[in-house]
Amino acid sequence: MKVRVNAPHVIAETIGGETIIVHLSTGCYFNLGGPAVDIWEGVAAGEASAAITQRLLARYEAREAEIGAAVTRILSELEREELVVADNGGAPATDGAAAAPAPTAARAPFEEPSVNKFTDMQDIILLDPVHEVDARGWPHTDPANA
C-alpha cells in the first residue's frame, strides 16, 4: 500500500513531537502524536507501508505484525479523512528493507497510534466555501466567445 499527502488540499507541520494537519477543503484539522507522527513522516517521504513499518520497528519495541497492523489502520484512517490519497503512479515506493533505519539502541515502548480530529473550525469553510477558477475560466474570456 502506498499513499501520498493529498496536496494542495492538505498541509501539515510537525512541532514538539506532534503533527498538526489542516484539511483546507473540509475545514477539519487533526493532530497526530507518538508513532502516528513517524507514519506521517514516512508518507511525506514517499515510503510505502512496508517501509513505514520498518521505520517504526527501528524506533519502537513491538512485534512487526503489531506495528504493521497499526500502520495499515492509520493509513486507512488518513485515507478515509482524505488526508492522503492512493499513490499508484509517481516515484516507485521506497523498499521497506532497503529503507529501514538502523534500530536505535533503546527502542521506545510502542503506544497505539491515533488520529485526533477537530471540527470546531469547519463552519468557516461551510459558511465561506472557496471555489478555485481554473486557468481557462475567469478573469479570462474564452477568445472564441470574445
Place this chain on the structure above:
Amino acid sequence: MTRSTAETLVTDWIAGIEESFAEAADDRVTEEIALAGAPVRLEFASARMFDRLAPGFAHLVEPAAAPPELTIRIWDSAGAIAEPPLPDVPPGPRGRIYYSEDGSVRVAYQPGLKLFSVLDRYRGLGWFWCSAAEELPYWESSSPFRQLLHWWLPSRNMLLVHGAAVGRAEGGVLLVGRGGSGKSTSALACLESDLLYAADDYCALDDRAPAVHSLYCSGKLEPAHAARLHHLPEPTIDGDGSEDEKAVFFVQDNYPDRVCRSFPLRAVLAPKIAGDEARMVPLAGAVALRALAPSTLLQLHPADPEAFARMARLVNSVAAYSFELGREIAAIPSAIERLLDELGPA
C-alpha cells in the same frame, strides 16, 4: 515582443476595472497610512466609501514619506455607476468565494455579498469594490481589505494572522483561538489598563524577530458581551442583536493614546473561559499552533504552506500559555501585565 492573448485579456480586464473606478471617483478622498511599516495609499472614490472603510485605519494615518508600496482603489456602484467587469459565476450562498490567480494578479469575488478584491502584486496596486457602501457587512468596516492584505503582506515578509494583540512598547502578547474564545473581550478589557491595543481579531505578524503590527483599530463584540465592558463607548456600528451581528468600536476615537502600531512579541496566549481567577498555564507549542494556525489558514485564501511553517517557528520561538480568563473581566489586563513583567523586555 508581442504579448500573449492571455496577457492581453488580463490587461484589458484590469483596464475595465480602472475605468469603473475612474467613473465612480468624482469625489475622491485619499488617505495615506503607514501599514506594517510601509507607506500605503487608500484612494476612496467617494466620501461614503471613506466613511465605511477608513475608520479602522485612523491610528495609522500619517503623511507619506515615500511613494506608496501599495495603493488600494476603493469604490462602489451606488447610483448609475457601472459595475466593474465582474466574473460570470453563479451567486450561491452569501459567503461563497471564487478565487483566481494569473501571474501577479489575484482575484477574489463573493457574488452573494457582491465584494470584489483584486491585487496586482508586481505593481503594488489593489482594487476593492462593493455594490453599495451601505450594504457592506459590519466585518468589512471593522477589518477592511483582509483578502488584499493577506496577499500583499508576504511581500513585506509578514503574515496576516487571526489573533488579538495587546502589550507595551517593549513587548506584548498575541491572543489566538477560534471565534468566541475570548480574544476580543480580553483585548478590549485592556483599554482600562496601561496596556496598549493593537488588534482584536486580525494583525500582521513578523516571525523573524517576532513582532506584531496593528492593522485595524477596531474591536467587535456581540452586543451582550459588549454590555459587560462598562468602559466601552457606544458602538460606531450597532449590533442588531442577531447571532451574527456584532457591535463595532473604533478604539482610536475614544482611546487615541492606547492604540499602538507595533511591538515585539513576547508570548502567545490561548484564552479559555475557565477557572475562578485569571491565570496563565504553560502551553506546549503544538497546542498553541493548533489555536493559531487552523483559524488563520481556513479564513484566508489561498492558504500558504509556508505561512503554516512560519507560524510553527513562531510558537517555537516565544513562550506560550493557556490563558484561563477567570470570572472577573477586570482581572484580565493585570494577568497579562504580570506575565509581561515576568517575561521582561524582548
